[in-house]
Amino acid sequence: MIKINLIPPRISKRELQLRSELAIFALVVFLTLTIWIYRVAQITSERDDWQKKIQSHTRNLEVLKPVEKEIEEFKKQREVLKSRQETIEKLVNARTGPARIMSDISRIKPTKLWLTGFTQKDNSLTLTGVADESATVIDFINRLREQPTFESVDAPELKESEGDPKTASAKASGLRKSVEFKFRARVSTRA
Numbered sequence: 001m002i003k004i005n006l007i008p009p010r011i012s013k014r015e016l017q018l019r020s021e022l023a024i025f026a027l028v029v030f031l032t033l034t035i036w037i038y039r040v041a042q043i044t045s046e047r048d049d050w051q052k053k054i055q056s057h058t059r060n061l062e063v064l065k066p067v068e069k070e071i072e073e074f075k076k077q078r079e080v081l082k083s084r085q086e087t088i089e090k091l092v093n094a095r096t097g098p099a100r101i102m103s104d105i106s107r108i109k110p111t112k113l114w115l116t117g118f119t120q121k122d123n124s125l126t127l128t129g130v131a132d133e134s135a136t137v138i139d140f141i142n143r144l145r146e147q148p149t150f151e152s153v154d155a156p157e158l159k160e161s162e163g164d165p166k167t168a169s170a171k172a173s174g175l176r177k178s179v180e181f182k183f184r185a186r187v188s189t190r191a
Contacts, residue, residue, distance in 0.1 A: 098118075098120055100149070101120070101125065101149060101187060102118070104147055104149045105127075105144070108140070108143040108144065108147065109140060110131070110136050110139055110140055112131060112132040112133075112136050113129060113130075113131040113132075113136050113137065113140050114129050114130050114131070115127060115128070115129040116128050116129045116130060117129065117182075120187070123151075123186055123187045123188075123189060124184060124185075124186060124187075125150075125184065125185045125186070125187050126182070126183075126184050126185075127181075127182070127183060127184075127185065128180070128181065128182045129180070129181055130178045130179070130180055130181070131178065131179050131181060132177075132178060132179070133179055134158050134160075134179050134181075136179075137156055137158060137179060137181045138156075141153050141155075141156060141183065144185060148188060149187060149188055150185050150186065150187060150188060151186040151187070151188045152185065152186045153183065153184075153185040153186075154183050154184045154185065155183065156181045156182065156183035157181065157182045157183065158179055158180070158181050159179070159180045159181075160177070160178075160179050160180075161177075161178055161179075161180060162177055
């Protein structure tokens with residue numbers, strides 16, 4: 001007859017401890033692998049999402065390139081038109097500028113003051129002339145400073161002279177004694 005021992009054999013403590021350590025090690029390895037596989041899947045998913053976003057933005061950029069070219073063309077046209085407008089404004093100011101300035105000067109010029117020179121370059125104006133006395137020149141300069149046509153008027157260079165009938169200033173003024181003057185003024189761009 002066959003004898004079957006139904007009582008489990010005694011397992012030593014060392015063997016029992018080894019089995020529990022092996023089970024814990026297997027569990028740790030399993031959990032580590034599971035977490036690692038999950039994280040790899042998560043990173044792969046994020047990478048795929050980013051690649052889809054990049055492809056989407058790339059397609060959007062390709063769609064916007066013709067619009068960008070149009071914008072650049074409009075900017076170039078705007079610059080050309082702006083330069084044309086500035087040129088037209090300069091021409092209009094040059095056409096009416098000296099006439100307007102001379103009109104303002106003739107309106108405020110004292111009767112005993114004669115202009116012998118008028119030079120304008122850009123916004124700089126140089127006036128030369130003859131007056132009966134220096135007070136007349138100072139009065140004229142003060143009147144110019146009050147005009148909105150002029151931004152600034154420099155101090156004049158004055159030179160008193162005896163009336164030599166041969167000089168142009170004496171002929172222009174008809175005076176025996178006169179004051180020749182020269183000064184610079186800055187014409188206002190707003191006027």
